Amino acid sequence: MDTAAIFQLIEQGLTLLPLLIEAGVSIDQKIEQMITLAQAGSSGVPISDVDLAKIRADFDNDLSTFNQPIA
């Protein structure tokens, strides 16, 4: 497990959060997911299937929304 990469991701993800806040996007869930990944990285325990399924579902939903033709 590449713990350094996980923390790098979290650090980089944080740079996007202010913009999301400015845009009025709720980021609570994203932060929780980043914390989950951070905990998995620091503990050495792989992410749970439940957490992975949630991340997958959120990504699918957001990507589907973006891929819709613009109105």
Place this chain on the structure above:
Amino acid sequence: MNRLARLLILPTLALSLASCAQLQAIETGISLATKSITNPVTKTEEAQVELALDTAITALNAYKSACVAGTADKNCRANIAQIQAYTRNVPALMVQLRNFVDTNDQVNASVVYNQLTALYNNVKAFASTAGVNLGAI
């Protein structure tokens, strides 16, 4: 622009002025390393990729909303259409990646992971050709 400067500047941007900055932040906010068979894709790493891409897509959705509302840049519709040309290829690749990770097929997982990385790099390249200042990567 160094990271500290970016962190200090980003919160001050209003959405109407941030559309290009959003693309820049999306572009600079995620770095996906190339994978090899000796550096396999694990569930945690897959979660990294998914969360990283999802954060970017969330920002793109905000950009798209601003575009619909008329508060983004004048080229936003064309920009979004161009980015969608790439992002519409993501779901099929993600299905493959998830399947390979679930079945611990690390060779094929690495191949798809690298395809996703290449796809993301194409999005970054488009942002550059669209005149967005991408800064140092």
